[in-house]
Amino acid sequence: MFESELKYQESRMASDEEFTQELDVYGLEENDVFTHGGPVLFRNGPRIYVDSSDVHSLILGDTGSMKTLRFVLPLIYTCAKAGESMVIVDPKGEIARKMTPHLEKKGYKNVVLNYRNPQRSPDMWNPMGQIEEQYSLDKEGKQMATMQLNNLLNDIFFKRTHVKDPYWNESAGQWALGISLLILALGEELTIKNLLKWRYEKLSDGTLQKCFDSLAKESEIYQNLAGYMELTAENTKSCIRSTFDQLVRVFKSSPALTDMLSSTSFKMDEIGKEKTAVFLIVPDENTTFHFLVTLFIGQCYSSLLNLVEDNEGILPVRVNFVLEEFCNLPTLEDLLPMITAARSRNIRMHLVIQSYGQMVEKYGENTAKAVLDNCGNLIYLHSREIQFLKYISELAGHNEYGRPLVSISRLQRLRKNETLIFHDRCYPMLAADIPLIFEYPITLGSSIPEKTFEQEEISLIDDEFDDEEWT
Numbered sequence: 468m469f470e471s472e473l474k475y476q477e478s479r480m481a482s483d484e485e486f487t488q489e490l491d492v493y494g495l496e497e498n499d500v501f502t503h504g505g506p507v508l509f510r511n512g513p514r515i516y517v518d519s520s521d522v523h524s525l526i527l528g529d530t531g532s533m534k535t536l537r538f539v540l541p542l543i544y545t546c547a548k549a550g551e552s553m554v555i556v557d558p559k560g561e562i563a564r565k566m567t568p569h570l571e572k573k574g575y576k577n578v579v580l581n582y583r584n585p586q587r588s589p590d591m592w593n594p595m596g597q598i599e600e601q602y603s604l605d606k607e608g609k610q611m612a613t614m615q616l617n618n619l620l621n622d623i624f625f626k627r628t629h630v631k632d633p634y635w636n637e638s639a640g641q642w643a644l645g646i647s648l649l650i651l652a653l654g655e656e657l658t659i660k661n662l663l664k665w666r667y668e669k670l671s672d673g674t675l676q677k678c679f680d681s682l683a684k685e686s687e688i689y690q691n692l693a694g695y696m697e698l699t700a701e702n703t704k705s706c707i708r709s710t711f712d713q714l715v716r717v718f719k720s721s722p723a724l725t726d727m728l729s730s731t732s733f734k735m736d737e738i739g740k741e742k743t744a745v746f747l748i749v750p751d752e753n754t755t756f757h758f759l760v761t762l763f764i765g766q767c768y769s770s771l772l773n774l775v776e777d778n779e780g781i782l783p784v785r786v787n788f789v790l791e792e793f794c795n796l797p798t799l800e801d802l803l804p805m806i807t808a809a810r811s812r813n814i815r816m817h818l819v820i821q822s823y824g825q826m827v828e829k830y831g832e833n834t835a836k837a838v839l840d841n842c843g844n845l846i847y848l849h850s851r852e853i854q855f856l857k858y859i860s861e862l863a864g865h866n867e868y869g870r871p872l873v874s875i876s877r878l879q880r881l882r883k884n885e886t887l888i889f890h891d892r893c894y895p896m897l898a899a900d901i902p903l904i905f906e907y908p909i910t911l912g913s914s915i916p917e918k919t920f921e922q923e924e925i926s927l928i929d930d931e932f933d934d935e936e937w938t
Contacts, residue, residue, distance in 0.1 A: 477864075477867075478865055478866060478894070479864075479866065479894055480894060480895060480896065480897060481893050481894035481895060483509070483511065485893060486516075486890065486893055486896045487509050487516045489893075490508060490509065490517060490519075491516070491518075492516050492517075493515055493517060493545075493548075494513055494514055495514070495515060495902070495907060495908060496513075496908060497908035499548075501517075501545060501548035502519070502549060503517070503549050503785075504519065504542070504545035504547070504548060504551045504785075505518040505519045505520070505542070505545060506518050506526075506541075506542050506844060506846065507538070507545065507902070508846075508888055508890060508898065509896065509898050510898070510901050510902055515541075515545075515901075515902065518843075518844060518890065519549075520843070521810045521813070522810065522842070522843025523806055523809070523815055523816040523841060523844070524815075524818070524842055524844035525818050525845050526538050526817065526818070526819045526846045526848075527820050527822070527823060527845070527846065527847055527855075528821070528847070528848030528849050529848075529850055529851070530821060532849040533903065534848060535561070535562070536903045536904050537848075537886070537901055537902075537903055537904075538819075538846060538901075539562065539789060539791060539817075539819060540562065540566065540904035541904055542817060543562070543566050543570075543744075544566075544904065544909060546787055547569065547573050547742075548573075550573075551742065551785045551786070551787055552738050552739065552741075552743045552744070553743075553745065553786070553788075553789055554745045554747070554763075554767055554787070554789070555744065555745065555746050555747065555789045556764075556789065556791045556792065556793070556796065557746045557747060557791060558748075558749055558750075558791055558792050558795075559748070559750070559751050560581065560583060560746075560748040562746065562791070563579055563746040563748060564912055564914060564915045565912050566744070566911070567746070567912055567915075567916055568912035569909050569910065569911070570744050573742075574742065575744050576741065576742070576743045577743075577746070578590045578732070578733050578744070578745040578746065579745075579746045579748065579915070580727075580745070580746065580747050580748065580763070581748040581915065582747070582748060582749050582750070582756040583748050583749060583750045583756075584748075585723040585724040585726075586723035587917040588727050588748075589916045589917060589918040590732045591727050591728070591729065591730050591731060591732045592727070592728065592731050592732075592733075593728055593729060594619060594659075594728065594759070594762050595647070595657040595659070596657075596658075597615070597735065598612045598615050598651075598657060599612075599657040601615065602657075613648065613687065616647055616648070620640050620644050620647065621640060622758065622761075622762060623715075623758075624640030624643060624711075624714050635707060636714070638707045639711040639714060641694045641695075642691070642692065642694060642695040642707060643662065643666075643711065644691045645688055645689075645690075645691030645692035645693075645695075646662060646665045646666065646675070646692070647662060648691060649665070649675075649688050650665065653678075656729075658728065658729045658730070659715075659729070660718075660726070660728070662715075663715060663718065663719060663725070666711065675692075675696075676696070679692050679693075679696045717756070735767055736770050736771070736773070736774045738771065738784075738786055739770075739771045739774045739782040739783060739784055739786055739813075740774070740783050741784060742784060747760045751792065751795075754795060757795065757796050757797055758797045760796055761797045761798075761799055764788065764790075765799065768805055768809075768814075771786060771812070772808075780811070781811075781812055781813045782813035782814065785813045785814070785815065786814050787815050787817060788814070788815070788816050788817065790816070790818050792819065792820075792821070793818045793819055793820050794820050794821070794829050798829055798830060802830065802834065803834055803838065806841045807841060816842075818838070818842070822850060822852055822855070823835065823839075823852060823854075823858075824852050824854075826838065843890070843891045844888065844889070844890055844891070845862075845888070845889040846886060846887075847859055847878070847889075848881070848886055849881055850879075851879060853875065856875045856878045859878055860872075860874060860875050862889060863889075873887065873895070884899055885897060886899075886901055
């Protein structure tokens, strides 16, 4: 129909045939073979329709909308059937609890980093480990390691806090960089634990001063340490030490966490080589350790890109980042470049959020909109955000009478078994009865994998500093 003889309204809902023609169809039988995994977007009786393409997904629904049961856990199930790797942010540990036994039966290497209960974490990850490896390669490796170390310490010492005067955080971070480079030059292990040892014991017993005095003034280590070591004003030095102590308190107050960060129990690049499931368990009641998850995601992504370069531009095994409660994590600095570059490299992002407003608040309107535009699947379960509901309604379009295809009122009142899905270039689909995880042929687990770490006070370095070896 034409309006004022100028405009034709063509929008409509997709037919079942249209919506499913580019989706992979599988049965819900245990012995059914899956060639690719992905989000389940449609159901027809005993058959499910999976988007196995390389597009990213944004899953949006407020608390109680069954995002995890209807989409996240089935996504993990289909990826496991197809042997794809996954990096999963897991608030509270419920996903690991339910899925690790099944994944183990499927031959997966399960990596569980439990930041909720570090003393029970079965796996460990040293965020400085790859830097140490890079530093030991050659001159170019040293330069790359220094840059990576600077970025890491910037995340720990500057980005975690918002201060009016950045001088103190920057000074503490530069001091930490100098100590870390010194640790590398001495051939010691670069860990948070060792950094703390040098800050507390080696500063107080004069070892740090001895090292500093032996350095060439033009060296990078000397220049980074000098910002603290050459100060004569004790009040200023005291403030830098206090700032340092405040920023590392999260590590110093939890020996189990410091131990968990002292080594790595898996190989990062293996995630893109063989089927692996990494669970990043974080508390949902506070965000103290969330920055470690952001660090892991960034480092894992970089490691996978390095692997891509060695494998003709594509990962041997597809990796799915399943980021539950995505907007509760600290900002990923390069989120948009990560999303735009990932598709061609066999990496997919599945962002799970409670509200679009959270993403706008975290990343700003422009980046949030760009992320939305770069997700080929927009899966809407429920929300009361009027502005976002207006966007969804307009995105669906108007019918031949000029009325919204899906009104704001209708969006607010979707039944619990209904989901509005925008898939790639297809017309929207109001899908009903997409199966919950309980309908899949899987026995859900009941406990999180654990390993008890011994609780110890941070031990200090006992071996004497060798003047001759250093000089």
